[in-house]
Amino acid sequence: MNNSLEKQDFDIKAEDLKKSYGNFEALRGVDLSVKNGEFYTLFGPNGAGKTTLTKLLATLTDPTSGKLSVLGIDVKKDVQKIRSTIGVISHDPYLYETLTAFENIKFFGELYGIADINERAQSVIKQVGLESRSNDLVRTFSRGMKQRLTVARAIVHEPKILLLDEPYTGLDQHGAQIFGEMLSQLKKQNRTIIMTTHNIDEGLDLSDRVGILSKGKIVYDSPTSQTDPINFKDLYISKVENS
Amino acid sequence: MNKIWAIIKKDIITELRTKELFSSMLLFALLIIVVFNFAFGFSVEILNLAAPAMLWIAFTFAGVLGLSRSFALEKEGNAIIGMLLTPTDRSLIYAGKMISNTIFVFIVGILTVIMFILFFNYSFLTTLVPLLPIMLLGSIGFVSVGTLFSAMAINTKLREVLLPILLFPIIIPVIVSAVKLSGQVLDGNSVFAAGSSLKLLVSFDIIFVTACAVTFEYVIDES
The missing domain is CATH 3.40.50.300 (P-loop containing nucleotide triphosphate hydrolases)
Known part of the structure; x- marks a missing residue:
């Protein structure tokens, strides 16, 4: 006990x-x-x-x-x-440079089996302050923005x-x-x-x-x-x- | 199934945006066919003998280019780690990558056959349609092993060299069967005239897909 x-x-x-x-x-x-x-x-x-x-x-x-x-x-x-x-944030972003911020979070969210992933992806992107860049390719992001998106990836499944x-x-x-x-x-x-x-x-x-x-x-x-x-x-x- | 589809969708979006795999594979296949056309195009006897092999050399060599890029794209930014962190069974990751690679390689295969027919004056009606199922079966066997070895090679410096060295000896049964079947079609016979080759090709596809799905976990995970 x-x-x-x-x-x-x-x-x-x-x-x-x-x-x-x-x-x-x-x-x-x-x-x-x-x-x-x-x-x-x-x-x-x-x-x-x-x-x-x-x-x-x-x-x-x-x-x-x-x-x-x-x-x-x-x-x-x-x-x-x-x-x-578990969510992991590293010095490597673990993101796809050829996908947009939204597509990245949506993809990883789908692999975590999240229902209503579109809403959830928008919500975490907003949470990390990247909603205005949601539809931009990750390769156009600065290092700091990539790291913020990494946080979104890591917490998408709460x-x-x-x-x-x-x-x-x-x-x-x-x-x-x-x-x-x-x-x-x-x-x-x-x-x-x-x-x-x-x-x-x-x-x-x-x-x-x-x-x-x-x-x-x-x-x-x-x-x-x-x-x-x-x-x-x-x-x-x-x-x-x-x- | 949703996870497999997510991986396929991601690969298709990436390819539509970058066109890296298609452009390299297609250009390479075209170059090989042009070279063969100049080398053998005027000798009907040699052409009849060598045509199926030429087709599959163009197809597989071009396919290797695509396969080596397939996991290289996953390695950029270590996105593959992001995928491995999710509660996704490794065999589903393999299935997703394998299906998307098969789609790309098969489309390149269709275009290679069309270029081949045009350059070597074969009949579209009697050649294209019967060659398609052979291309599909050949693509599945080729890509199933290629996807596994491509994943294996991503952490090595010599991945572009390592992949064909590992891949070609293993897929010999697939290539030989596909060449024999294609030979029958190009000679104007039915695919079923080489029934044993067809059975062999289907059998190897099943064996390779199953074995590679099972072993993928050990290749992709760090020991």
Whole structure:
């Protein structure tokens, strides 16, 4: 009874998660628990395993060993159900450049099996402030606009969980500010959000909890309220260097 | 079915907008037929012997160009990942891509046959109609394997080279059967005169489509 209650508390629970590519161990036993509605930011240098962890959580790849459950569902048992509850925003837009903004969102919405997809697509495009460019080809969009449309793609099926993999990459200051405001809106909608980034300045404001991933292991995990933002950079460097 | 149709619709819209696949495939097929026309066009004996092979060389070589672009378009902006993130069974993604590729390749096949008939002075009435079902069956066999290998090759640097190297040895039974059947038609006989080739072609189509749909998941997902 206690176990099942404990499982339901966490939207994401990973235990001793490992992932190897040949002889290379990208993840060397990650333990991660993210609560319902929590914004968790995982910092780490290049090659720490952040993208691999995001791919595992997004069910794009299977773990070599360890346990992973999303919303209490084991990834090995019902992967399609898990996919319907997750939205992913990456530095890559995962959009078709030769389709319009509306056609893109409609296409992905159809793959999520959304009823009334035309209305829903218009609604999310409006939500990200691109309604005036709805019928323009994505290849004519700036990087910032593409990233906003990526948000629309990721939330079209109203996922409970959002995974953000280096979402600020390539955004200019203005684009990053708009994107940050969007994230804060998404946080208010009680979504569980996991963001990975190598940029310390991003994410600290929004996060409820922060972690540091280095060489395939989480070497630091603490609530943001107990983390000193001024000294976090030094802490990060020392944790990465000593891992 | 809705998901398969969504993928087909997306591919058709993309192709109508870019015309990348059609223009490259059609131009390449035309060039091959023109070259063959100059090489063998004046020798009736050689033409009768080589015509079915010429037709299928033009068709398959042009088709490979289209297939290699098919998944390359998915790779731009990593849109394929967006598709893999959705709760869509991988066999449905394969079915959608395979059907849209078959439509494109078959249309190019029809136009190739028309160009072939014009260049080599065959009769439209007695040649075009019986060749169409052979083209369709050949397209299905060719595209079923080609779609799988095209997906396999997208993450490699040498995808344009790798695809024909992987594809042609596997589809030999399809090509040989299609060439034999086309030979019967071009000789003025019924397709059923080469009944064993027809059975072989249909059998390979069924085997290839089934096997490729099952294995697609392992090709497209990262291990």
